Amino acid sequence: MSNNDQFSTANSPDRPAVLEHTRNIGIAAHIDAGKTTCTERVLFYSGVVHKIGEVHDGNATTDWMEQERERGITITSAAISCGWTTSEGPYAGIDQRINIIDTPGHVDFTAEVERSLRVLDGAIGVFTSVEGVQPQSETVWRQMDKYSVPRLAFINKMDRMGSNFLAAVNSMREKLGANAHPLFLAIGAEENFKGLVDLVKMVAYVYDDTDESGVKFDTVDIPEEHLSQAKEYRESLIEALSDFDDDIANKFLDGEDFSEDEIKLGIRKATLSLKFVGVIPGSAFKNKGVQMLMDAVVDYLPSPLDLPPMKGEDSDENEVEVSPDDSAQVAGLAFKLMTDPYVGKLVFYRVYQGTMKKGASLYNPRTRKTERISRLMVMKADAREDIEVAYSGDICAIIGVKDVVTGDTLADKGLDLRLEPPSFPEPVISMSIEPATKADQEKMGVGLQRLAEEDPTFGLSTNEETGQTIISGMGELHLDIIRDRLFREFKVEANAGKPQIAYRETILTNSEGVGKFIRQSGGRGQYGHALIRLEPLEKGKGIEIVNEIVGGSIPKEFIKPTFQGIREAALGGVVAGFEVIDFKVTLYDGSFHDVDSSEMAFKMAGIFAFKDAMQKASPILLEPIMKVEVSTPDEYQGELMGDLNRRRGQIQGMETRGTVCIVDAFVPLENMFGYSTDMRSLSSGRADYSMTPSHFEQVPQNLVQGIVDTNARQPNRT
Ligand code: GDP
Numbered sequence: 001m002s003n004n005d006q007f008s009t010a011n012s013p014d015r016p017a018v019l020e021h022t023r024n025i026g027i028a029a030h031i032d033a034g035k036t037t038c039t040e041r042v043l044f045y046s047g048v049v050h051k052i053g054e055v056h057d058g059n060a061t062t063d064w065m066e067q068e069r070e071r072g073i074t075i076t077s078a079a080i081s082c083g084w085t086t087s088e089g090p091y092a093g094i095d096q097r098i099n100i101i102d103t104p105g106h107v108d109f110t111a112e113v114e115r116s117l118r119v120l121d122g123a124i125g126v127f128t129s130v131e132g133v134q135p136q137s138e139t140v141w142r143q144m145d146k147y148s149v150p151r152l153a154f155i156n157k158m159d160r161m162g163s164n165f166l167a168a169v170n171s172m173r174e175k176l177g178a179n180a181h182p183l184f185l186a187i188g189a190e191e192n193f194k195g196l197v198d199l200v201k202m203v204a205y206v207y208d209d210t211d212e213s214g215v216k217f218d219t220v221d222i223p224e225e226h227l228s229q230a231k232e233y234r235e236s237l238i239e240a241l242s243d244f245d246d247d248i249a250n251k252f253l254d255g256e257d258f259s260e261d262e263i264k265l266g267i268r269k270a271t272l273s274l275k276f277v278g279v280i281p282g283s284a285f286k287n288k289g290v291q292m293l294m295d296a297v298v299d300y301l302p303s304p305l306d307l308p309p310m311k312g313e314d315s316d317e318n319e320v321e322v323s324p325d326d327s328a329q330v331a332g333l334a335f336k337l338m339t340d341p342y343v344g345k346l347v348f349y350r351v352y353q354g355t356m357k358k359g360a361s362l363y364n365p366r367t368r369k370t371e372r373i374s375r376l377m378v379m380k381a382d383a384r385e386d387i388e389v390a391y392s393g394d395i396c397a398i399i400g401v402k403d404v405v406t407g408d409t410l411a412d413k414g415l416d417l418r419l420e421p422p423s424f425p426e427p428v429i430s431m432s433i434e435p436a437t438k439a440d441q442e443k444m445g446v447g448l449q450r451l452a453e454e455d456p457t458f459g460l461s462t463n464e465e466t467g468q469t470i471i472s473g474m475g476e477l478h479l480d481i482i483r484d485r486l487f488r489e490f491k492v493e494a495n496a497g498k499p500q501i502a503y504r505e506t507i508l509t510n511s512e513g514v515g516k517f518i519r520q521s522g523g524r525g526q527y528g529h530a531l532i533r534l535e536p537l538e539k540g541k542g543i544e545i546v547n548e549i550v551g552g553s554i555p556k557e558f559i560k561p562t563f564q565g566i567r568e569a570a571l572g573g574v575v576a577g578f579e580v581i582d583f584k585v586t587l588y589d590g591s592f593h594d595v596d597s598s599e600m601a602f603k604m605a606g607i608f609a610f611k612d613a614m615q616k617a618s619p620i621l622l623e624p625i626m627k628v629e630v631s632t633p634d635e636y637q638g639e640l641m642g643d644l645n646r647r648r649g650q651i652q653g654m655e656t657r658g659t660v661c662i663v664d665a666f667v668p669l670e671n672m673f674g675y676s677t678d679m680r681s682l683s684s685g686r687a688d689y690s691m692t693p694s695h696f697e698q699v700p701q702n703l704v705q706g707i708v709d710t711n712a713r714q715p716n717r718t
Pocket of ligand 1: 031156
């Protein structure tokens with residue numbers, strides 16, 4: 001535990017990183033749970049910023065972009081480095097570097113969350129002590145499960161009316177299925193929230209209300225009225241740890257005492273196993289519990305050394321592992337791009353292996369280009385600082401790499417390696433966009449291109465029939481913000497068309513397809529001929545294209561163009577012209593002509609083969625389904641459920657919390673336009689809802705024709 005004098009002595013992030021003492025963490029939460037405030041406090045305590053920036057003043061350090069300030073939501077994840085030193089426990093007195101990746105809370109930006117989870121080693125889930133687990137925190141939690149991120153939970157806003165720490169811990173157990181255990185108990189609640197009981201040390205920290213900064217606390221004996229509860233929870237904490245450590249289990253059964261370090265190491269082991277979550281109560285706003293949270297980050301969340309090696313593949317698609325070894329060749333992942341008004345394009349980069357030096361040249365297997373890293377930086381709150389080297393496990397910002405997109409691997413040229421990029425959800429909405437003045441057409445194109453490089457869930461295409469530019473994304477808000485950024489950063493005012501649903505297509509059965517592109521009359525001939533097998537893949541598996549050509553029936557140089565044709569054909573399926581997802585294509589045979597074959601002919605053969613196979617593979621149309629949660633006073637529940645049913649909603653569950661009724665449902669996005677207005681009028685303005693893209697499902701047969709017709713009349717596709 002840092003004592004009160006230690007806030008400003010935290011180490012500088014400039015020193016060489018010692019891997020064991022680095023923590024790359026994220027703070028993830030439902031919007032408004034207090035993530036930004038927590039981040040601010042952490043930066044404050046670690047001495048990076050000396051004045052606390054309050055979110056409601058629009059001054060928070062991690063809120064980079066202007067409109068984020070206005071909207072009060074943190075859209076972009078910024079990586080910030082700070083230091084922290086614990087004074088007790090296994091890491092006492094050792095300077096730690098904490099890199100914080102701020103993750104957004106709004107579900108329209110789940111891609112931001114996904115991409116940051118990919119490069120994080122551990123995370124803090126922030127929940128509020130009043131609402132407990134809210135639907136979007138559930139989404140984020142599941143994403144963290146997917147990426148195997150060890151985590152801690154901070155139950156924030158203990159000072160608010162109606163706060164209840166233990167109820168919030170229970171909601172984590174019930175709604176998230178988390179094996180959640182308090183590491184501390186709260187002393188008091190609401191305006192009487194005074195401090196925390198430490199279940200490891202069995203002491204209490206009581207904050208000094210007379211201290212203006214609100215950060216000072218006294219370490220005292222556990223108040224009498226909290227003692228028996230503290231004993232009970234300490235015991236159940238240690239019992240929970242027994243599942244992860246035989247020594248603890250034996251000692252626990254023998255009724256022996258535990259040292260502080262024994263318990264801390266036990267919590268660390270349990271946390272790293274991903275099957276245990278330690279929970280801490282606090283109030284970021286009132287500066288309570290944040291120091292304990294930071295100590296817990298150091299004590300319990302993993303260093304880059306604690307994690308399994310990162311996986312990637314070589315150019316023959318063999319699996320390759322990278323490990324955090326400073327002396328190995330450099331390999332890392334570009335996980336975030338930002339355009340900075342002063343330094344230009346900033347690429348946030350996680351070094352997974354080796355030592356990255358300023359001036360180094362790194363190879364990008366996607367572009368097959370080598371580019372020079374002209375500057376290396378770490379971001380500290382609102383300042384950037386040049387550094388000479390970044391070590392394995394570090395997160396840094398690099399400048400000088402021009403042709404790069406989010407998810408690219410940058411590695412030493414000698415390393416034949418492509419790291420697994422993060423996976424991103426499919427866009428669910430699209431709209432046409434055009435500049436208010438024709439003269440801005442080109443500027444708009446450049447701006448949109450730049451934004452698409454930064455944000456992999458933002459799609460950009462042209463409608464070939466109408467020539468319109470189409471943008472696609474995760475929701476209306478997402479696309480609104482893109483338009484906003486276009487205006488602010490690129491000075492282009494743009495008008496958008498009506499939002500359209502981004503349908504998808506897929507197939508149900510296996511099939512075979514033949515593509516022939518043969519022109520042999522007059523002039524130079526063309527000859528391309530490809531045979532493919534097409535198979536459905538499981539939901540979410542994307543596209544797999546495999547080469548099984550043996551004996552040169554298609555020469556090597558024409559394989560790639562054939563694949564290109566297949567990919568291009570898959571952008572517009574055969575049902576209604578929407579992108580085809582979740583399939584595997586195997587190119588297994590073909591033929592060529594010594595003179596007439598060309599890349600173009602094989603590309604065409606690929607297109608024809610895919611279309612042919614797709615026709616025969618029972619193609620279907622898919623629509624985005626949203627997970628919707630409506631909370632309403634009891635009396636409107638019937639009306640609202642009837643309304644959800646009319647919208648083709650499938651009610652998943654209903655729960656009453658006090659007088660509030662919560663309804664969970666899956667509803668097709670198509671039927672969610674205008675929902676907020678209808679919901680308000682049905683409930684006299686008293687109900688509320690939230691929704692998240694969940695998955696794609698087959699469009700019922702009776703609706704397919706309507707969608708095909710609408711999209712034929714009004715071509716507006718992604
Ligand atoms: P984010 O959306 O998760 O980043 O949440 P913010 O940090 O922006 O906080 C949302 C609102 O809750 C802001 O108005 C904060 O001032 C407020 N807030 C944050 N933490 C606390 C807290 O501990 N107690 C109270 N009462 N309000 C808080």
